[in-house]
Amino acid sequence: MKKIINQPEHVVDEMLQGLVFMHGQLVERLDGYDVIVRKAPKRGKVGLISGGGSGHEPSHAGFVGRGMLSAAVCGAVFTSPTPDQILEAIKAADEGAGVFMVIKNYSGDIMNFEMAQEMAEMEGIEVASVVVDDDIAVENSLYTQGRRGVAGTILVHKILGHAAETGKSLAEIKELADALVPQIKTIGLALSGATVPEVGKPGFVLEEDEFEYGVGIHGEPGYKKEKLQPSQALAEELVAKLLQDFNAQAGEKYGLLINGLGATPLMEQYVFANDVAQLLKDKEIEVVYHKIGNYMTSIDMAGLSLTLIKLEETSWLEGLEAAVETPAW
């Protein structure tokens, strides 16, 4: 294992210290917890939290700040955060108008966020939530009932963050979230496995000329291994799967997120973007929002994911475009 770290068991703690050092104007760490909270003063709006296992940086702590998350809970690498940590995030995010939780669809995350919700409600904090299950690659998976939650989650953070910032109520945010999540779909591919520091070797190994469609952000198996193909062929497969799942029609408006998984340079992401652009144009899909970069990574995995969001409401696009103050949006 070749990594710039100290002791593997201290990676999350030291990473969070580093994050707070680098972005200290925007965020701080809750004393004694693996929770990153925004510094902006409270003003009675709905609190918005998310989190999950670490290893997906900048998700989720990089999206804490004005206009997005109030707090992010950072579990051990690829491991759900514990209920006591989530409870502290809820309490820190609470401004008196309730707290909304964005949960990626993994069984451990759901169990622990729901347990924290019960504990918070006993302390008199109103809590609601949504489960993001945007990964259309496979139904059910290693740690998941149904579809996995992946890169599309950051679009949920962004649109709900804008809703909370502009004073929407907890009930309104819940309604928005329930309408939004089914309109966000993602599919990815991996060229290599990710190495969890405490494990010391990749979670899976692909041959030198092989890649895999549909791998999860924790290295969960995908749906097909093939010999490496040109970017155009990869884009064709991923775009076709997404448009089919949406039952997309010519003339519809979408937002597009191309997400690097950690070790794939922007050079390749842009080449892939060019192929995606051509395919969407051919299908007369109108792309009205674009975002590219490493946002929901899988440590040092090479590969990328493609997310489409069907923009059914004008306010969703406004939410995506609104200015924010966060470490990583």
Added chain:
Amino acid sequence: MKKIINQPEHVVDEMLQGLVFMHGQLVERLDGYDVIVRKAPKRGKVGLISGGGSGHEPSHAGFVGRGMLSAAVCGAVFTSPTPDQILEAIKAADEGAGVFMVIKNYSGDIMNFEMAQEMAEMEGIEVASVVVDDDIAVENSLYTQGRRGVAGTILVHKILGHAAETGKSLAEIKELADALVPQIKTIGLALSGATVPEVGKPGFVLEEDEFEYGVGIHGEPGYKKEKLQPSQALAEELVAKLLQDFNAQAGEKYGLLINGLGATPLMEQYVFANDVAQLLKDKEIEVVYHKIGNYMTSIDMAGLSLTLIKLEETSWLEGLEAAVETPAW
């Protein structure tokens, strides 16, 4: 070679098409050229251009936009752009008040930018420039007389971009640049080599447990290979070299840039940042500006660089902090 590309010889062209598709609100491509220009209307200010070989994305095209570059010239991968391409960038950047060129210190870049300057001057455009040589790792190198220009270049873009945006004259920007460049110093390390698509294999190979201090962003040799060490030890070496080169004194104010080289995840960059923070605190160096992420990459090289800028003028910090509209700042 495992890359998400089509034909290697089309990588730069397709990448630029993808970039323009993803950031079409901010930038466009000059018809028939590998030049990315900002879309903002001209208003008589100094034009600011930069560029160099491709493979360092988001540098430099990702820094085109309001508040930073007027245009970026994108050469073939790791290859200086040609004078005719640079000339077009100068002409596109010209708003009538002259054009300033930020050149990284590589012999081919300097020769071609200077040739383009002569051609532009014959067309009546006033041109001035600065050569950035921030890499303190080695004196002279494969493609360089003196020190190489690396990640610190983006801080030059940012501060000069702000100066141009706020109406400074070409002579004032030249004076600012000449004062600024000696106060920016960088040093890096690599865990792996970069693979140029048209070459198909890494430019150099390190053993499984080996890394190299001071490697250049084109894979130029560094100054020392060692067995992999903890992040703390790496930070100690790099911080000590920088502070020595600055002859830094307790109480001085610096800005800090931690730059990933392409394949090193944020997780490791933050762990390293935490170690750097402790070392600078011990030396009573005050860090008043922080930036972290992949900004001056070397395709898919694993590793990072550390840049310090000594903030001698308050206006330099203002320049770093000013809002911009670019794809990647």
